[in-house]
Amino acid sequence: MNPVAVRFLAEVPGHADTLARWHHAQWGELYTDWTLDVATNELIDHATRRSLPTTLVALQGDALLGSVSLVLEDAPELRDQGDAWMASLYVVPEARGQGLGARLAKQLVAFAAQQKVERLWLFTPEHASFYARLGWRPQGSVKLRGVPVQLMDIVPV
Numbered sequence: 810m811n812p813v814a815v816r817f818l819a820e821v822p823g824h825a826d827t828l829a830r831w832h833h834a835q836w837g838e839l840y841t842d843w844t845l846d847v848a849t850n851e852l853i854d855h856a857t858r859r860s861l862p863t864t865l866v867a868l869q870g871d872a873l874l875g876s877v878s879l880v881l882e883d884a885p886e887l888r889d890q891g892d893a894w895m896a897s898l899y900v901v902p903e904a905r906g907q908g909l910g911a912r913l914a915k916q917l918v919a920f921a922a923q924q925k926v927e928r929l930w931l932f933t934p935e936h937a938s939f940y941a942r943l944g945w946r947p948q949g950s951v952k953l954r955g956v957p958v959q960l961m962d963i964v965p966v
């Protein structure tokens with residue numbers, strides 16, 4: 810079996826549409842006005858660069874297994890909270906529970922350090938303990954469209 814590689818979406822831009830469908834199905838209800846078209850256009854944009862804002866993908870051969878993004882803003886309601894966010898960590902259901910989510914998250918933090926991000930933020934509705942095990946610190950909770958989410962931060966190194 811092929812090993813899993815983490816690469817920039819820019820190296821495989823044809824996966825932007827599939828990724829957008831997965832992301833929109835997973836998180837569409839959290840955001841106002843974040844249609845499938847908007848999600849697709851964001852990823853098509855990310856596929857044009859290997860610097861913030863951009864997306865990393867996990868690939869096994871040609872098969873897309875997951876992704877994670879480094880963005881300037883993840884939700885307009887949280888614009889004042891921070892200026893660099895880890896967003897859209899996603900692993901396909903059949904590849905979960907094997908460490909790939911942790912690997913993508915760690916690789917994104919290392920990439921943020923290369924990009925000179927001094928403090929990186931995320932919000933999560935349900936995976937705070939997973940991120941805490943990876944070194945992220947809880948920074949309070951807020952509601953997004955009525956859904957409680959935990960804010961967390963990390964100093965990228």
Ligand SMILES: CC(C)(COP(=O)(O)OP(=O)(O)OC[C@H]1O[C@@H](n2cnc3c(N)ncnc32)[C@H](O)[C@@H]1OP(=O)(O)O)[C@@H](O)C(=O)NCCC(=O)NCCS
Pocket residue numbers: 835897898899900901904905906907908909910911912932933934935936939942
């Ligand atoms: C959250 C998510 C990215 C984790 O990906 P993953 O590849 O399963 O992550 P890992 O294997 O590194 O770790 C998952 C944790 O759940 C445990 N786990 C075990 N079986 C699992 C399974 N079938 N599915 C998910 N997690 C499982 C793992 O042991 C691990 O716990 P640990 O850190 O105590 O070891 C993935 O479940 C996902 O894409 N979920 C939907 C999108 C989402 O919620 N993203 C996060 C947004 S904040």
